[in-house]
Amino acid sequence: MKKTKLSILKATFLLISSVSIMASCSESKSKEKENTTKAMALPVYTVERSDAVTVKDYLGTIEGKVNVEVRPQVEGLLQEIYVDEGAYVQKGQKLFKIDPSFYQEDLNNMYAAEKVAQAKLKNAKLEVDRLRPLVENDVISDVRLASAESDYQVAKAGLDQAAAEVRSAQLSRNFTTITAPVSGYIGRIPKRIGNLITKGDKEPLTNLSDIQEVYIYFAMNESDFLYFSKAQAKMDSIEGRKYDKLKRLTFPEVTLMMADGEEYSSKGIVDAVNGQVDRTTGSISLRATFPNPNNILRSGSTGTLKIAEVKKDVLQIPQIATNELQDKTFIYVVDKNNQAQRRNIKLNGKTKDKYIVSEGVQEGDRVILSGFEELTEGSEIMPIPQQK
Secondary structure: OHHHHHHHHHHHHHHHHHHHHHHHHHHHHHHHHHHHHOOEEEEEEEOOEEEEEEEEEEEEEEEEEEEEEEOOOOOEEEEEEOOOOOOEEOOOOEEEEEOOHHHHHHHHHHHHHHHHHHHHHHHHHHHHHHHHHHHHOOOOOHHHHHHHHHHHHHHHHHHHHHHHHHHHHHHHHHOOEEEOOOOEEEOOOOOOOOOEEOOOOOOOOEEEEEEEEEEEEEEEEHHHHHHHHHHHHHHHHHHOOOOOOOOOOOOOOEEEEOOOOOEOOOOEEEEEEOOOOEOOOOEEEEEEEEEOOOOOOOOOOEEEEEEEEEEEEEEEEEHHHOEEEOOEEEEEEEOOOOEEEEEEEEEEEEOOOEEEEEEOOOOOOEEEOOOHHHOOOOOEEEEEEOOO
Protein backbone atom coordinates (compact mmCIF):
# COMPACT_ATOMS: atom_id res chain seq x y z
CA MET A 1 0.00 0.00 0.00
CA LYS A 2 2.82 2.41 0.92
CA LYS A 3 4.77 1.52 -2.25
CA THR A 4 1.71 2.34 -4.41
CA LYS A 5 1.30 5.80 -2.81
CA LEU A 6 5.02 6.51 -3.29
CA SER A 7 4.83 5.59 -6.95
CA ILE A 8 1.88 7.91 -7.48
CA LEU A 9 3.71 10.80 -5.80
CA LYS A 10 6.81 10.30 -7.99
CA ALA A 11 4.72 10.20 -11.17
CA THR A 12 2.93 13.40 -10.15
CA PHE A 13 6.26 15.19 -9.45
CA LEU A 14 7.70 14.15 -12.80
CA LEU A 15 4.59 15.39 -14.60
CA ILE A 16 4.72 18.78 -12.87
CA SER A 17 8.47 19.15 -13.66
CA SER A 18 7.93 18.31 -17.32
CA VAL A 19 5.15 20.85 -17.63
CA SER A 20 7.32 23.49 -15.92
CA ILE A 21 10.28 22.84 -18.24
CA MET A 22 8.07 22.97 -21.33
CA ALA A 23 6.57 26.26 -20.17
CA SER A 24 10.02 27.68 -19.46
CA CYS A 25 11.29 26.69 -22.93
CA SER A 26 8.23 28.16 -24.57
CA GLU A 27 8.74 31.44 -22.68
CA SER A 28 12.43 31.52 -23.62
CA LYS A 29 11.67 31.00 -27.29
CA SER A 30 9.01 33.69 -27.13
CA LYS A 31 11.43 36.19 -25.60
CA GLU A 32 14.15 35.25 -28.15
CA LYS A 33 11.70 35.79 -30.98
CA GLU A 34 10.67 39.12 -29.46
CA ASN A 35 14.34 40.22 -29.18
CA THR A 36 15.11 39.25 -32.78
CA THR A 37 12.19 41.25 -34.12
CA LYS A 38 12.84 44.31 -31.93
CA ALA A 39 14.29 47.31 -33.90
CA MET A 40 17.78 48.47 -32.95
CA ALA A 41 18.05 52.06 -31.75
CA LEU A 42 21.08 53.57 -33.53
CA PRO A 43 22.32 57.14 -34.13
CA VAL A 44 21.92 58.46 -37.67
CA TYR A 45 23.25 61.50 -39.55
CA THR A 46 21.17 63.24 -42.23
CA VAL A 47 23.26 64.16 -45.26
CA GLU A 48 23.15 67.80 -46.39
CA ARG A 49 25.05 69.92 -48.86
CA SER A 50 27.55 72.39 -47.43
CA ASP A 51 30.96 73.93 -47.98
CA ALA A 52 33.96 71.83 -46.96
CA VAL A 53 37.47 72.90 -46.04
CA THR A 54 39.92 70.19 -47.04
CA VAL A 55 43.62 70.15 -46.16
CA LYS A 56 46.15 68.73 -48.61
CA ASP A 57 49.58 67.51 -47.48
CA TYR A 58 52.77 68.10 -49.46
CA LEU A 59 56.22 66.84 -48.52
CA GLY A 60 58.79 69.64 -48.64
CA THR A 61 62.57 70.08 -48.39
CA ILE A 62 63.95 72.93 -46.28
CA GLU A 63 66.79 75.17 -47.43
CA GLY A 64 68.25 78.36 -46.04
CA LYS A 65 67.31 81.51 -47.94
CA VAL A 66 71.04 81.91 -48.55
CA ASN A 67 72.72 78.55 -49.05
CA VAL A 68 76.33 78.90 -50.22
CA GLU A 69 78.88 76.27 -51.15
CA VAL A 70 82.29 77.28 -49.81
CA ARG A 71 84.95 76.22 -52.33
CA PRO A 72 88.69 77.02 -52.63
CA GLN A 73 90.00 79.40 -55.30
CA VAL A 74 93.56 78.08 -55.00
CA GLU A 75 95.07 74.64 -54.44
CA GLY A 76 97.25 73.30 -51.67
CA LEU A 77 97.39 71.46 -48.36
CA LEU A 78 94.74 72.33 -45.78
CA GLN A 79 96.68 73.92 -42.93
CA GLU A 80 94.03 75.27 -40.54
CA ILE A 81 90.31 74.80 -39.79
CA TYR A 82 89.08 77.72 -37.69
CA VAL A 83 85.43 76.65 -37.19
CA ASP A 84 83.44 73.56 -36.26
CA GLU A 85 80.44 71.99 -37.93
CA GLY A 86 77.17 73.62 -36.93
CA ALA A 87 78.81 76.83 -35.70
CA TYR A 88 77.34 80.23 -36.54
CA VAL A 89 79.76 82.58 -38.28
CA GLN A 90 79.67 86.21 -39.37
CA LYS A 91 80.37 87.40 -42.88
CA GLY A 92 84.13 87.80 -43.34
CA GLN A 93 85.08 85.45 -40.49
CA LYS A 94 88.02 83.10 -41.19
CA LEU A 95 87.00 79.50 -41.95
CA PHE A 96 90.00 77.65 -43.47
CA LYS A 97 93.63 78.24 -44.35
CA ILE A 98 95.57 76.58 -47.16
CA ASP A 99 99.38 76.38 -46.85
CA PRO A 100 100.51 79.76 -48.32
CA SER A 101 104.24 78.93 -48.75
CA PHE A 102 104.12 78.39 -52.51
CA TYR A 103 102.00 81.48 -53.10
CA GLN A 104 104.24 83.62 -50.87
CA GLU A 105 107.31 82.57 -52.88
CA ASP A 106 105.49 83.31 -56.11
CA LEU A 107 104.61 86.76 -54.74
CA ASN A 108 108.25 87.38 -53.79
CA ASN A 109 109.28 86.53 -57.36
CA MET A 110 106.70 88.96 -58.72
CA TYR A 111 107.99 91.69 -56.39
CA ALA A 112 111.51 91.10 -57.75
CA ALA A 113 110.27 91.19 -61.34
CA GLU A 114 108.49 94.46 -60.60
CA LYS A 115 111.69 96.00 -59.27
CA VAL A 116 113.56 94.94 -62.43
CA ALA A 117 110.83 96.54 -64.54
CA GLN A 118 111.09 99.74 -62.48
CA ALA A 119 114.86 99.85 -63.08
CA LYS A 120 114.42 99.31 -66.82
CA LEU A 121 111.89 102.12 -66.97
CA LYS A 122 114.25 104.42 -65.08
CA ASN A 123 117.12 103.64 -67.49
CA ALA A 124 114.87 104.19 -70.50
CA LYS A 125 113.81 107.58 -69.13
CA LEU A 126 117.41 108.59 -68.51
CA GLU A 127 118.28 107.69 -72.13
CA VAL A 128 115.43 109.80 -73.44
CA ASP A 129 116.44 112.72 -71.24
CA ARG A 130 120.05 112.39 -72.45
CA LEU A 131 119.21 112.32 -76.15
CA ARG A 132 116.56 115.04 -76.25
CA PRO A 133 118.96 118.07 -75.94
CA LEU A 134 121.32 116.51 -78.48
CA VAL A 135 118.53 116.25 -81.00
CA GLU A 136 117.36 119.78 -80.24
CA ASN A 137 120.92 121.05 -80.99
CA ASP A 138 121.15 118.95 -84.17
CA VAL A 139 124.02 116.91 -82.76
CA ILE A 140 122.29 113.62 -83.54
CA SER A 141 119.31 112.69 -85.65
CA ASP A 142 115.82 112.50 -84.19
CA VAL A 143 115.70 108.80 -85.12
CA ARG A 144 117.83 108.01 -82.09
CA LEU A 145 115.42 109.91 -79.84
CA ALA A 146 112.39 108.19 -81.35
CA SER A 147 113.98 104.80 -80.72
CA ALA A 148 114.77 105.74 -77.11
CA GLU A 149 111.20 106.96 -76.53
CA SER A 150 109.90 103.67 -77.93
CA ASP A 151 112.13 101.75 -75.52
CA TYR A 152 110.73 103.93 -72.73
CA GLN A 153 107.14 102.97 -73.64
CA VAL A 154 108.12 99.29 -73.73
CA ALA A 155 109.72 99.60 -70.30
CA LYS A 156 106.62 101.37 -68.97
CA ALA A 157 104.35 98.59 -70.28
CA GLY A 158 106.72 96.03 -68.75
CA LEU A 159 106.34 97.72 -65.37
CA ASP A 160 102.55 97.73 -65.68
CA GLN A 161 102.63 94.02 -66.50
CA ALA A 162 104.91 93.28 -63.55
CA ALA A 163 102.61 95.27 -61.22
CA ALA A 164 99.60 93.30 -62.48
CA GLU A 165 101.42 90.03 -61.81
CA VAL A 166 102.18 91.24 -58.29
CA ARG A 167 98.49 91.95 -57.68
CA SER A 168 97.56 88.53 -59.08
CA ALA A 169 100.09 86.83 -56.81
CA GLN A 170 98.76 88.83 -53.84
CA LEU A 171 95.21 87.64 -54.61
CA SER A 172 96.34 84.02 -54.82
CA ARG A 173 98.16 84.32 -51.50
CA ASN A 174 95.13 86.02 -49.91
CA PHE A 175 92.86 83.25 -51.25
CA THR A 176 94.75 80.79 -49.06
CA THR A 177 92.71 82.21 -46.18
CA ILE A 178 89.06 81.33 -46.86
CA THR A 179 86.48 83.57 -45.17
CA ALA A 180 82.68 83.37 -44.83
CA PRO A 181 80.94 85.01 -47.82
CA VAL A 182 77.73 85.45 -45.77
CA SER A 183 76.64 85.07 -42.17
CA GLY A 184 75.12 81.70 -41.34
CA TYR A 185 75.59 78.18 -40.02
CA ILE A 186 78.46 75.91 -41.02
CA GLY A 187 77.48 72.57 -42.55
CA ARG A 188 79.48 69.36 -42.74
CA ILE A 189 83.26 69.68 -43.18
CA PRO A 190 84.48 66.61 -45.13
CA LYS A 191 88.17 67.66 -45.31
CA ARG A 192 90.73 67.39 -42.52
CA ILE A 193 94.01 69.19 -41.83
CA GLY A 194 96.69 67.88 -44.18
CA ASN A 195 94.27 66.97 -46.99
CA LEU A 196 95.02 68.25 -50.47
CA ILE A 197 92.52 70.90 -51.54
CA THR A 198 91.86 71.49 -55.24
CA LYS A 199 89.43 73.66 -57.18
CA GLY A 200 88.11 70.55 -58.92
CA ASP A 201 86.99 68.73 -55.74
CA LYS A 202 83.51 67.23 -56.06
CA GLU A 203 82.55 68.22 -52.53
CA PRO A 204 82.79 71.80 -51.25
CA LEU A 205 84.82 72.55 -48.14
CA THR A 206 81.49 73.16 -46.42
CA ASN A 207 78.06 74.72 -46.93
CA LEU A 208 77.06 77.96 -45.30
CA SER A 209 73.36 78.62 -44.67
CA ASP A 210 71.65 81.81 -43.61
CA ILE A 211 68.45 80.47 -42.05
CA GLN A 212 66.83 83.58 -40.56
CA GLU A 213 64.31 82.84 -43.28
CA VAL A 214 63.98 79.46 -44.98
CA TYR A 215 62.62 78.23 -48.28
CA ILE A 216 60.60 75.02 -48.42
CA TYR A 217 60.40 73.46 -51.87
CA PHE A 218 57.51 71.11 -52.66
CA ALA A 219 55.57 69.70 -55.60
CA MET A 220 51.82 69.95 -56.27
CA ASN A 221 49.91 67.80 -58.73
CA GLU A 222 48.32 69.45 -61.74
CA SER A 223 44.78 68.97 -60.44
CA ASP A 224 45.45 70.84 -57.19
CA PHE A 225 47.29 73.61 -59.01
CA LEU A 226 44.37 74.08 -61.39
CA TYR A 227 42.07 74.38 -58.37
CA PHE A 228 44.01 77.36 -57.01
CA SER A 229 44.39 78.92 -60.47
CA LYS A 230 40.65 78.71 -61.14
CA ALA A 231 39.82 79.96 -57.64
CA GLN A 232 41.94 83.07 -58.20
CA ALA A 233 40.48 83.65 -61.66
CA LYS A 234 36.99 83.44 -60.17
CA MET A 235 37.88 85.85 -57.37
CA ASP A 236 39.44 88.29 -59.84
CA SER A 237 36.25 88.13 -61.90
CA ILE A 238 34.06 88.80 -58.86
CA GLU A 239 36.19 91.75 -57.75
CA GLY A 240 36.57 93.13 -61.26
CA ARG A 241 40.36 92.75 -61.46
CA LYS A 242 41.93 92.45 -64.90
CA TYR A 243 44.23 89.57 -65.78
CA ASP A 244 47.87 90.42 -65.25
CA LYS A 245 50.42 87.89 -66.53
CA LEU A 246 53.05 89.32 -64.14
CA LYS A 247 50.81 88.91 -61.11
CA ARG A 248 51.78 86.20 -58.62
CA LEU A 249 49.27 83.43 -57.96
CA THR A 250 47.84 83.84 -54.46
CA PHE A 251 47.68 80.81 -52.16
CA PRO A 252 46.27 80.49 -48.63
CA GLU A 253 48.71 80.63 -45.72
CA VAL A 254 50.73 77.45 -45.36
CA THR A 255 51.10 75.38 -42.20
CA LEU A 256 54.26 73.37 -41.59
CA MET A 257 54.28 70.08 -39.70
CA MET A 258 57.82 69.35 -38.54
CA ALA A 259 59.49 65.95 -38.57
CA ASP A 260 58.53 65.33 -34.92
CA GLY A 261 54.84 65.76 -35.74
CA GLU A 262 54.47 69.18 -34.12
CA GLU A 263 53.08 72.21 -35.91
CA TYR A 264 55.57 75.00 -36.57
CA SER A 265 54.64 78.19 -34.74
CA SER A 266 54.68 80.56 -37.75
CA LYS A 267 52.69 80.41 -40.98
CA GLY A 268 54.36 80.57 -44.38
CA ILE A 269 53.46 81.98 -47.77
CA VAL A 270 53.85 80.46 -51.23
CA ASP A 271 55.89 83.07 -53.09
CA ALA A 272 57.28 81.26 -56.15
CA VAL A 273 55.82 78.87 -58.72
CA ASN A 274 57.70 77.02 -61.44
CA GLY A 275 56.64 78.06 -64.92
CA GLN A 276 56.23 74.52 -66.26
CA VAL A 277 54.65 71.21 -65.28
CA ASP A 278 57.05 68.29 -65.04
CA ARG A 279 56.02 65.92 -67.83
CA THR A 280 57.44 62.90 -66.02
CA THR A 281 55.60 63.35 -62.71
CA GLY A 282 52.70 65.56 -63.79
CA SER A 283 53.47 67.98 -60.96
CA ILE A 284 54.61 71.57 -60.62
CA SER A 285 57.25 72.85 -58.20
CA LEU A 286 56.50 75.60 -55.70
CA ARG A 287 58.35 77.43 -52.94
CA ALA A 288 57.07 78.58 -49.56
CA THR A 289 58.90 81.04 -47.30
CA PHE A 290 58.86 80.78 -43.50
CA PRO A 291 60.42 83.05 -40.86
CA ASN A 292 62.93 81.24 -38.65
CA PRO A 293 64.02 83.66 -35.90
CA ASN A 294 64.79 80.88 -33.40
CA ASN A 295 66.79 78.79 -35.89
CA ILE A 296 64.57 75.75 -35.36
CA LEU A 297 64.48 74.87 -39.05
CA ARG A 298 67.73 73.79 -40.70
CA SER A 299 68.81 73.30 -44.30
CA GLY A 300 68.45 69.75 -45.55
CA SER A 301 65.63 68.74 -43.21
CA THR A 302 62.09 67.93 -44.33
CA GLY A 303 58.55 68.75 -43.29
CA THR A 304 54.93 68.42 -44.39
CA LEU A 305 53.12 71.48 -45.71
CA LYS A 306 49.37 71.74 -45.22
CA ILE A 307 47.30 73.92 -47.56
CA ALA A 308 43.56 74.39 -47.17
CA GLU A 309 41.10 74.16 -50.06
CA VAL A 310 37.44 75.25 -49.89
CA LYS A 311 35.02 73.05 -51.85
CA LYS A 312 31.58 74.52 -52.37
CA ASP A 313 28.23 72.74 -51.98
CA VAL A 314 29.37 69.16 -51.49
CA LEU A 315 27.94 66.12 -49.69
CA GLN A 316 29.71 65.15 -46.47
CA ILE A 317 29.37 62.28 -44.00
CA PRO A 318 31.17 61.68 -40.68
CA GLN A 319 34.29 59.55 -41.00
CA ILE A 320 33.08 57.28 -38.20
CA ALA A 321 30.15 56.20 -40.41
CA THR A 322 32.38 54.40 -42.89
CA ASN A 323 33.77 50.88 -43.10
CA GLU A 324 36.61 49.84 -45.36
CA LEU A 325 37.03 46.48 -47.04
CA GLN A 326 40.07 46.08 -49.26
CA ASP A 327 39.99 49.15 -51.53
CA LYS A 328 36.28 49.92 -51.10
CA THR A 329 34.40 52.08 -48.60
CA PHE A 330 30.92 51.16 -47.31
CA ILE A 331 28.21 52.80 -45.22
CA TYR A 332 24.78 51.80 -43.89
CA VAL A 333 21.80 54.03 -44.64
CA VAL A 334 18.26 53.83 -43.26
CA ASP A 335 15.59 53.57 -45.95
CA LYS A 336 12.00 54.81 -45.76
CA ASN A 337 10.96 51.57 -44.03
CA ASN A 338 13.60 52.12 -41.33
CA GLN A 339 15.68 49.21 -42.57
CA ALA A 340 19.47 49.19 -42.94
CA GLN A 341 20.83 49.17 -46.49
CA ARG A 342 24.53 48.74 -47.25
CA ARG A 343 26.06 51.02 -49.91
CA ASN A 344 29.40 51.36 -51.63
CA ILE A 345 30.55 55.00 -51.81
CA LYS A 346 33.34 56.98 -53.50
CA LEU A 347 35.30 59.59 -51.57
CA ASN A 348 36.63 62.87 -52.92
CA GLY A 349 38.63 64.27 -50.03
CA LYS A 350 38.23 64.77 -46.32
CA THR A 351 37.96 67.51 -43.73
CA LYS A 352 38.90 67.30 -40.08
CA ASP A 353 36.23 64.70 -39.18
CA LYS A 354 34.19 64.17 -42.36
CA TYR A 355 34.57 62.66 -45.80
CA ILE A 356 33.44 64.36 -49.00
CA VAL A 357 31.36 61.86 -51.02
CA SER A 358 31.11 62.00 -54.81
CA GLU A 359 29.00 58.86 -55.34
CA GLY A 360 26.79 56.59 -53.22
CA VAL A 361 24.70 59.03 -51.16
CA GLN A 362 22.18 61.76 -51.83
CA GLU A 363 21.04 64.78 -49.91
CA GLY A 364 18.60 63.71 -47.20
CA ASP A 365 19.94 60.17 -46.78
CA ARG A 366 20.17 58.96 -43.18
CA VAL A 367 23.55 57.40 -42.48
CA ILE A 368 24.07 55.07 -39.51
CA LEU A 369 26.96 56.17 -37.27
CA SER A 370 27.61 53.11 -35.07
CA GLY A 371 26.58 49.55 -34.20
CA PHE A 372 27.87 48.05 -37.45
CA GLU A 373 28.90 44.78 -35.81
CA GLU A 374 25.21 43.97 -35.19
CA LEU A 375 23.91 45.18 -38.55
CA THR A 376 22.91 43.10 -41.54
CA GLU A 377 21.16 43.99 -44.75
CA GLY A 378 17.49 44.69 -43.91
CA SER A 379 17.92 45.05 -40.13
CA GLU A 380 15.10 46.98 -38.45
CA ILE A 381 16.37 50.35 -37.18
CA MET A 382 14.99 52.86 -34.71
CA PRO A 383 16.81 56.05 -35.92
CA ILE A 384 18.14 58.45 -33.31
CA PRO A 385 18.86 61.74 -35.13
CA GLN A 386 22.18 63.38 -34.20
CA GLN A 387 22.89 67.08 -34.09
CA LYS A 388 25.07 68.43 -36.90
